[in-house]
Amino acid sequence: MIADAARTRPHTLRGLAPDDETVAALSMLCxxxxDLAAEATRVRNRLRxxxxxxxxxxxxxxxxRLDHPAVLKLLSDHGTPASLRDTGHYS
Incomplete structure (x- = not known):
């Protein structure tokens, strides 16, 4: 819809310039x-x-499959290979 409005009625659109406070807040969030993505990668690599x-x-x-919540739950509930073995076989 926006692209169509820009093509057919360009005079109705106006440009927006973000203020310095908004740019600073967005930079901080990015x-x-x-940082969170790097930390998740670090934890995943350490776990592997x-x-x-x-x-x-x-x-x-x-x-x-370490990104899957079920795998993380399995590893947190059964921290050793012996504990995993004791859970049994599911078919």
Whole structure:
């Protein structure tokens, strides 16, 4: 709709210039978002490293799926390979 209005009635659109306060707030939010993304990557890499040390085969299976909430719940509920083994086999 906006593109159509810009094409057919360009005189009705006006430009907006953000003030310095808005630009500063957006810059701060973007920086915070970058920090959170870097921290999530760091934690995921550390978890994969620990899985590799403890049980390399388990890391090969679960490592690519560490973003899935069920995998994180499984690892938090059953912190050791023995505990995972004791949960049994689900079909």
């Amino acid at each position: 920086g915070h978002d970058d 490293g620990l899985l590799t040390q403890i049980h390399p085969h388990l890391e090969r299976v679960l490592g690519p």
